[in-house]
Amino acid sequence: MHYRRRNVAASLATIILLVLLSAALASARATIRERFKEAPQFYNSPSCPTIISSKEAVHVAMTLDLTYLRGSMAAILSVLQHTSCPQNIFFHFVISSSTPTSNLRATIATSFPYLHFELYPFDDSSVSGLISTSIRSALDCPLNYARSYLANLLPICVTRVVYLDSDVVVVDDIATLYNVDLVQDKVLAAPQYCNANFTAYFTPTFWSNPSLSVTFANRHPCYFNTGVMVIDLNRWRAGDYTRRIEEWMELQKRIRIYELGSLPPFLLVFAGNIVPVDHRWNQHGLGGDNFRGLCRDLHPGPVSLLHWSGKGKPWARLDANRPCPLDALWAPYDLLQTPFALDS
Ligand SMILES: *[C@@H]1O[C@H](CO)[C@@H](O)[C@H](O)[C@H]1NC(C)=O
Numbered sequence: 001m002h003y004r005r006r007n008v009a010a011s012l013a014t015i016i017l018l019v020l021l022s023a024a025l026a027s028a029r030a031t032i033r034e035r036f037k038e039a040p041q042f043y044n045s046p047s048c049p050t051i052i053s054s055k056e057a058v059h060v061a062m063t064l065d066l067t068y069l070r071g072s073m074a075a076i077l078s079v080l081q082h083t084s085c086p087q088n089i090f091f092h093f094v095i096s097s098s099t100p101t102s103n104l105r106a107t108i109a110t111s112f113p114y115l116h117f118e119l120y121p122f123d124d125s126s127v128s129g130l131i132s133t134s135i136r137s138a139l140d141c142p143l144n145y146a147r148s149y150l151a152n153l154l155p156i157c158v159t160r161v162v163y164l165d166s167d168v169v170v171v172d173d174i175a176t177l178y179n180v181d182l183v184q185d186k187v188l189a190a191p192q193y194c195n196a197n198f199t200a201y202f203t204p205t206f207w208s209n210p211s212l213s214v215t216f217a218n219r220h221p222c223y224f225n226t227g228v229m230v231i232d233l234n235r236w237r238a239g240d241y242t243r244r245i246e247e248w249m250e251l252q253k254r255i256r257i258y259e260l261g262s263l264p265p266f267l268l269v270f271a272g273n274i275v276p277v278d279h280r281w282n283q284h285g286l287g288g289d290n291f292r293g294l295c296r297d298l299h300p301g302p303v304s305l306l307h308w309s310g311k312g313k314p315w316a317r318l319d320a321n322r323p324c325p326l327d328a329l330w331a332p333y334d335l336l337q338t339p340f341a342l343d344s
Pocket of ligand 1: 197198199200
């Protein structure tokens with residue numbers, strides 16, 4: 001009897017040990033395993049305005065997560081490399097509140113020791129209840145919705161921001177995009193595509209319900225990509241646009257009015273009411289065809305920003321030795337430290 005009890009105690013201890021071990025392994029998986037090189041320091045040209053307050057800075061917002069970190073690092077480098085006032089750029093990184101902050105902060109600071117940046121934990125649970133499953137599960141990640149909450153997350157003194165996805169490379173001066181004229185009290189500027197079939201972004205249920213489709217009655221709505229946007233945060237706050245987006249998401253939970261993730265609520269609130277920006281600022285779709293994984297070509301015209309939107313990512317294709325031709329344009333911004341680079 002005594003012996004048996006000791007046996008039970010021993011197996012209990014083993015179970016506890018296993019639970020602890022798997023918890024430790026799970027947290028180890030959540031830490032950053034990639035190592036990144038240090039980027040060169042970039043200096044302002046003599047004509048750059050001196051930063052006295054947040055007004056003179058160029059504010060850029062991005063999300064940071066462990067799976068797209070390599071993309072984000074490349075995007076940051078590309079922004080700094082092509083702007084004439086790199087020391088005037090301020091980065092606002094939104095991270096999931098479940099991601100360890102210190103790790104990400106150290107990773108950014110190691111590669112960009114001179115970068116002005118701040119991290120903003122985003123409470124996943126605040127939005128997860130509003131997400132209805134979409135046709136592409138990658139789009140259902142709560143951090144994907146953080147762009148709707150920038151006005152709440154960023155300090156009140158930040159009145160304008162350029163939001164960028166993590167799968168972009170900027171090859172022009174970001175200040176040009178940032179300083180777009182937001183005429184007629186418009187809240188948002190982005191390249192828009194009036195040739196895209198706007199009807200296709202919403203379900204027949206939406207279009208056949210007059211009380212819903214009336215939302216587009218007095219505008220000429222066009223598709224725009226939410227991966228590159230200039231946002232007037234003061235106007236956003238004043239109009240409580242976060243709430244307006246949430247209201248559509250709440251409706252989507254009850255009746256299916258669209259199939260994609262965070263994009264359609266933006267279209268519902270803003271399409272037909274944005275300042276159109278030159279298409280050069282979002283050469284999107286380079287991630288390729290979502291169904292067959294085919295490579296995509298650039299749209300005609302000049303290029304200021306390359307965007308690997310879609311399922312395929314350049315770093316994954318390069319690692320797999322199956323790159324698309326345009327992935328060669330992403331590679332020079334890759335800061336990942338390869339084992340070979342460590343040797344040399
Ligand atoms: C636009 O999309 C809708 C819904 O998918 C479709 O019924 C319609 O035929 C399309 N229109 C054009 C011009 O392709």
